Amino acid sequence: MTDQVIGFIGLGLIGGSIARGIKRSRPDIKILATMRTRSKLEQAKQDKIVDVILDGVGDGLKECDIIFLCTPVEYNARYLKEIAGYLKKGAIVTDVGSTKSDIHQAVRDLHMEHCFIGGHPMAGSEKTGYENSTDHLLENAYYILTPTPSSRPEDVTQMVKIAKLIGSIPLVLDPVSHDQIVAAISHLPHIIASSLVNLIQDKDPKGEPMKRLAAGGFKDITRIASSSPEMWEQICMTNTGPIRDVLEAYIHSLQQIHTALGQKNGAAIYDLFDQSRTYRNSIPDASKGLVEPDYSFTVDIVDEPGSISTLAVILSARGINIKNIGINHNREQGEGALRITFYDKSAMDAAWNQLKKYNYELIL
Numbered sequence: 329m330t331d332q333v334i335g336f337i338g339l340g341l342i343g344g345s346i347a348r349g350i351k352r353s354r355p356d357i358k359i360l361a362t363m364r365t366r367s368k369l370e371q372a373k374q375d376k377i378v379d380v381i382l383d384g385v386g387d388g389l390k391e392c393d394i395i396f397l398c399t400p401v402e403y404n405a406r407y408l409k410e411i412a413g414y415l416k417k418g419a420i421v422t423d424v425g426s427t428k429s430d431i432h433q434a435v436r437d438l439h440m441e442h443c444f445i446g447g448h449p450m451a452g453s454e455k456t457g458y459e460n461s462t463d464h465l466l467e468n469a470y471y472i473l474t475p476t477p478s479s480r481p482e483d484v485t486q487m488v489k490i491a492k493l494i495g496s497i498p499l500v501l502d503p504v505s506h507d508q509i510v511a512a513i514s515h516l517p518h519i520i521a522s523s524l525v526n527l528i529q530d531k532d533p534k535g536e537p538m539k540r541l542a543a544g545g546f547k548d549i550t551r552i553a554s555s556s557p558e559m560w561e562q563i564c565m566t567n568t569g570p571i572r573d574v575l576e577a578y579i580h581s582l583q584q585i586h587t588a589l590g591q592k593n594g595a596a597i598y599d600l601f602d603q604s605r606t607y608r609n610s611i612p613d614a615s616k617g618l619v620e621p622d623y624s625f626t627v628d629i630v631d632e633p634g635s636i637s638t639l640a641v642i643l644s645a646r647g648i649n650i651k652n653i654g655i656n657h658n659r660e661q662g663e664g665a666l667r668i669t670f671y672d673k674s675a676m677d678a679a680w681n682q683l684k685k686y687n688y689e690l691i692l
Contacts (some may be wrong), residue, residue, distance in 0.1 A: 335392035336361040336405050339372055339384070342449055343398030343426045344461030347377050349494030352463040354546045360388055363624040368458045371500075389414040394490070399422040403561050405434035412438060420483050426510060427567040428474045429505035435476060445487050446474035448510075449496060456556075467495035511570035516578060518560055519571070521553040551622065575590055622677040623651075624669035628689040636666065642686060648679050 334350065336343050339361045347359055361381035368393075372378040382388045389395060389411055404423045408431075411421065423431055428446045435444045451469035471491035475484050484500065488561040491498035501509070528546075532538040564571060580601055586595035593642045629635045636653070643650060652669040670676040680690060 329575075331499060332393040333358045333360065333391045335389050335395040336398055337363070337395065337411070338403075339363045339368065339378070339458050340398060341452065341456050341461050343396060344377070344458040345463070345465035346396060346398070346424070346449065347495060348370070348461055348463035349466060350490070351377050353493045358391075359388075360392060363458075373456060376506070378434045388523045389631065390416050392416070392419055392420065393488070394420045397425075400559075401425045401427060401430070401566050404431055404596075408438055408444075410433055413439060415443060419443060420445060420486065422487060424449055426514075426563055428506045430566045432474065432476065432503045440480040441476040442480070443483075444476055445470075445479050445483055446476075446506075446561070447487065448472040448474070448506065452539075462494065469496050471496035471498050472506055473498055473500045475500065475505050481640070489674055498599065507567050508570045508573075511567055515563060515567060515571050516550050516574050517640070518555060519564075519575065520578070525550050525553045528670065548622070551569075601672035617685045622669070623671065623673055625667060625676065625680060626691045627666045627683065628691065629666055639666070639668075639683070639688070642682060643679050646678065646682050648675050648677075650684065 334347075334357060336347055336359065339347065343361075347361070348583060350357055351359065360380040360382050361369060361378045361379065362384055366381075369378060369381045373381060378387065381400065385407065393416075395411060395415075397407050399407060404425055413611065421440065424447050425431055428448065431446055432444075435441055449469060449471050451466050472493070473484065473487050488498045488500075528538050528542065551656065555584075557602075577671050579587050585597075585600060588600075591626075592605070619631055627639065640650065640653070650668060651671050652667075654667055655665065668679065670679060683690060
């Protein structure tokens with residue numbers, strides 16, 4: 329890959345992580361950036377991630393070989409129109425939005441199909457902003473690329489190289505297929521998790537016994553319900569058709585389960601759990617997906633003074649950072665008394681190995 333100049337419009341969690349990943353592998357690449365919060369741009373420059381701070385969309389973009397649109401989904405189409413007059417010949421424009429059909433429609437309306445390649449890095453965090461970006465957030469995460477029918481093959485190749493440069497796994501899809509896939513594996517699960525939490529809240533009797541007992545499996549399957557409501561409103565409003573299609577299929581499957589229960593059809597219920605277990609177990613754990621991985625395990629310890637602090641000292645002595653630690657009150661799934669969560673898999677694996685040396689009983 330030849331020397332390049334790359335511009336960023338928006339430098340939050342994803343944009344900042346892409347920029348950091350690029351600089352880690354290729355510090356010689358010149359990065360220009362603009363965003364509304366000037367202090368964060370100043371910090372990025374101090375971090376040697378951004379070389380030039382731009383005062384908005386303007387002539388500075390004419391230097392760029394690639395321009396990343398990293399603003400919220402509803403703003404990216406607006407920026408497309410603004411940057412159209414500042415593109416040098418051969419420049420590539422890409423975005424990082426989690427839905428693709430809307431942005432591709434905007435590209436067609438602006439006759440920019442020759443220079444646009446959609447992008448969707450499939451990683452994230454419950455934290456937001458440049459200050460939480462890292463140079464490894466996108467490592468081993470799928471990076472979906474959605475070219476247009478007019479995209480130049482060499483531009484697709486260039487974006488594949490960029491994805492690999494930051495440690496991601498590039499995958500080329502058409503935008504319609506992309507939106508159908510993420511509707512099923514990401515958008516619908518978020519809707520299900522949120523609606524299930526709301527259902528439990530509505531059904532919880534006086535004294536909230538359901539809330540008190542909601543731990544273990546319930547908290548695991550509804551963890552994503554804590555995501556940003558603003559972000560998920562935007563996603564649902566830009567991918568409404570595919571979400572409705574898969575939601576209708578899901579409702580039909582629930583109706584079938586409802587019927588099987590009413591008929592006491594044990595074989596159908598067995599098949600439900602058997603098929604789901606087989607397919608779920610076939611999904612690899614190695615790479616990141618749209619839902620942030622849960623790096624945690626439980627520890628079977630006796631509830632006595634000093635037991636938690638002793639465990640924490642063992643881990644801290646090895647430089648292992650703990651993201652969260654708490655008592656697991658509901659252990660009906662055979663979990664231990666203490667659940668520990670880590671920031672990444674390497675920390676979780678190191679903690680597992682260290683605690684095993686001290687003969688702790690651990691459960692994934």
